Amino acid sequence: MINFGGIFLNKKSLYFMICLFLVFSLFTYFNTFETLESNLQDSLLRSNKNKQIDTRVVVVGIDEESLGQIGQWPWPRSVHGALLNTISQGSPAVIGIDVIFSEPAPDPEEDAIFVDAVKNNGSVVIPVYGIFDETIKAEEMKTDELMEPFPELKEASVQGHINTIPDKDGVIRKTILHFDYQGEKIESFAWTLYKKYMEQHGQQPNIEDLPLDAWNRMLIDFSGKPGEVEYVSYASVLSGEVPPEYFEDRIVLVGPYGMGIADMYLTPLDHGTPMHGVEIHANIVQNLLNGNYKRSASFFVNLIILIVFSIFSYYFFRKYSPGWMFVLLMSVIGLYIVIAKGVYEKNIVLSIAYPVLLLIFTYIFAIAFRYIQEALERKRVTEVFGRYVAPQVVEKILSEGKEGLKLGGIRKEISVLFVDIRGFTPLSEKAEPEEIVEILNNYLNLCVESIFACGGTLDKFIGDATMAIFNAPLNLEDHAFKAVQTAWRMKEGSKALKEKLLERYGRTVEFGIGVNTGIAVIGNIGAQVRMDYTAIGDTVNTAARLESNAKPGQILISQATYEKVKDKVDVTPLGEIKVKGKEQGVPVYQLDGIKE
Helix, strand or coil: CCCCCHHHHCHHHHHHHHHHHHHHHHHHHHCCCHHHHHHHHHHHHHHCCCCCCCCCEEEEEECHHHHHHHCCCCCCHHHHHHHHHHHHCCCCCEEEECCCCCCCCCCHHHHHHHHHHHHHHCCEEEEEEECCCCCCCCCCCEECCEECCCHHHHHHCEEEECCCCCCCCCECCEEECEEEECCEEEEEHHHHHHHHHHHHCCCCCCHHHCCCCCCCEEECCCCCCCCCCCEEEHHHHHCCCCCHHHHCCCEEEEEECCCCCCCEEEECCEEEEEEEHHHHHHHHHHHHHHCCCCEECCHHHHHHHHHHHHHHHHHHCCCCCHHHHHHHHHHHHHHHHHHHHHHHHCCEECCCHHHHHHHHHHHHHHHHHHHHHHHHHHHHHHHHHCCCCCHHHHHHHHHHHHHHHCCEEEEEEEEEEEEEEECHHHHHCCCCHHHHHHHHHHHHHHHHHHHHHCCCEEEEEECCEEEEEECCCCCCCCHHHHHHHHHHHHHHHHHHHHHHHHHHHCCCCEEEEEEEEEEEEEEEEEECCEEEEEEECHHHHHHHHHHHHCCCCCEEEEHHHHHHHCCCEEEEEEEEECCCCCCCCEEEEEEEEECC
């Protein structure tokens, strides 16, 4: 199995993991991917099937039916007074009206009826609205402007603000519990309703006990989707269809509940269907009644999770192949989401996006680095071993892996070229050993360049001789002609070297070349600990014999080779020659040139 974590076997992998950890730590601290994180948290909230609607809270909706019966909005305030008087007969715990009455009515009598109804009930909460500067910062939740009820209503009622700050995607996920107005703490509409209810039941809730962020906001643990809160029509209460006793000891919220009055917002439970503002207040009150205070895990806790995931990535990504690593990756992500969901139900909100993204990014970069490293390693191996064996053989071994290193071979038609240097021994007597090596290297370089230029495979050096094969290991079209072309390139390329040697030493050398075509066994020949990729058989032996019979500067090709290239070359038939190991003569041809 290929080691998946090759990049993790050196210090660079550790540095990479540390850098990635630091980057995601900063992402977590600044909540860079806030919308993604929020959407993942929304999915946890939607998956919680244990939510129940609290029957202590009921909404009286200003709905389409009420608008049809009572008339166009806004209604006379005497209508609201009549509603309050009707509900009050049932002894509700507290009533909240989610409508701002900032200006007196044109008819003072209307206001008087409404204010008297508020006074008679004794526990009516009316909303206020703070006007904030757009540049407001966290921990500075204060304002000098407040939209309040007209004076008589303000004096008769209790107030709570209805401000909210949607997230960047327009979804309401948190509620502002309080802000500062000219040194006075203005508590929220929902909190004020909840506090009045608890006080009537002998308890004194403290807003400071709630898990608030720097903006004095609390996460809302919604109990139901839009339309699921308990609700009755405003008109049905006025008509007596809903009796006053229905509201006994309950928290009653009155507010817009129809399309005719726009007061709707998106919530985590349903990004497609908006929820009425009065419903959101009802959900917040239920949240407070049930004590479902979701607390975001601290940065330190999320940092510990990132550390654990970083260590996991570092130690486990080097043990598996990409396929198995993907399975492990998905398993770990799935397990973490299950844990996060379980912790969420215990009212602790863990970060999901950043640990998961850390794992995914590490996996992606690990694969990318792995392939880059393999490519660099393949290039290095090819460059290094290409100096000892043919590049085609290196590529074959790299592509086939262990299979490419098995002993054995296949029968295949190939062309074989042998070339030897004539006159090398007399020359070596006149030159220094270092010069001899330089001369030999120059000639062998010419041989190798000629072989590679024509697509051949360098098989081996045998002293000052060279063997090359064509059509193995890679198939080579018209391999016989390629072998002949190689021989001719060697002959032509040696002219410059001959002149140089003649000028320097007064002696020169020539090539003797033999080319043959036929069937041979191609493959890894040798022992398990030392093998060569080569060709064996009579075809190879005959090529070697032709080379040994070639005179200095002569190229001999066999009958089999000639038949394949006769239309492309100029030759001189030499008849049959006797070669060692064969009883019958071998027809040979002298190569005189390559036709245009």
